[in-house]
Amino acid sequence: MKIRLKNRLLVLTAENEEEARAAESWISTHADHVFVVNAQDQETFLLRDLGLRSEACREPIEVQSRSADEAVRLISNFAHTPFMLHGRQYASVEGFWQGLKFVDETDRKRLAQLHGSEAKRAGQQAPEAETFQYQGTRVRVGCYEHWELMSQACGAKFTQHDAARHALLSTGTRPLTHRMRRDSRTIPGVIMADIWMNIRARLEKG
Secondary structure (H helix, E strand, C coil): EEEEEECEEEEEEEECHHHHHHHHHHHHHHHCCEEEECCCCCEEEEEEEEEEEEHHHCCEEEEECCCCHHHHHCCCCCCCCCCECCCCCEEEEEHHHHHHHCCCCCHHHHCCCEEEEEEHHHHHCCCCCCCEEEEEEEEEEECCCHHHHHHHHHHHHHCCCHHHHHHHHHCCCCCCCCCCCCCCCCHHHHHHHHHHHHHHHHHHCC
16 A cells, blocks of 8 residues: 655545555544544554544534434424323424414314424414413413423423433533524524433433
């Protein structure tokens, strides 16, 4: 194997068919990996594999319902991930969250059965209000107590739904983000991402 140093590149060139086959096999199992260089002595250096770049560099994961990654879609509030909270069955976190906008319990029960864009569209039909009533408590829209309800719903989802829990834990220690074209006034994307990461940390501790 011929080795050349060229600017910011370390170039390895196979000099025979056996080396070419070995290089092809190695590349197939180390594609998109990150390496760190360690000097062993004056004439020898080591390339230590740190793993996939996305994990080694802790690249953020953007959580969106339309992600190409099925695991990421399961983390999203839109996902159909049934769970029970405060005695009511919900099809999704989105159904729970949008249902809070309605005063009538009949509407809340209806939204509890929805998920995805259908749940969000249903919530847009609710009249705007600065506060809402939940479990006998008056809550101001967009305040800490409102966000805490989202945390409880997400906690129930990831505790009770095995696939969703596995999906969240599979993100390891990588930061999670949630960006929208227009950030929510009720729960900003940074708060939503923080809720997911806090739940992940609790689940990792067991």
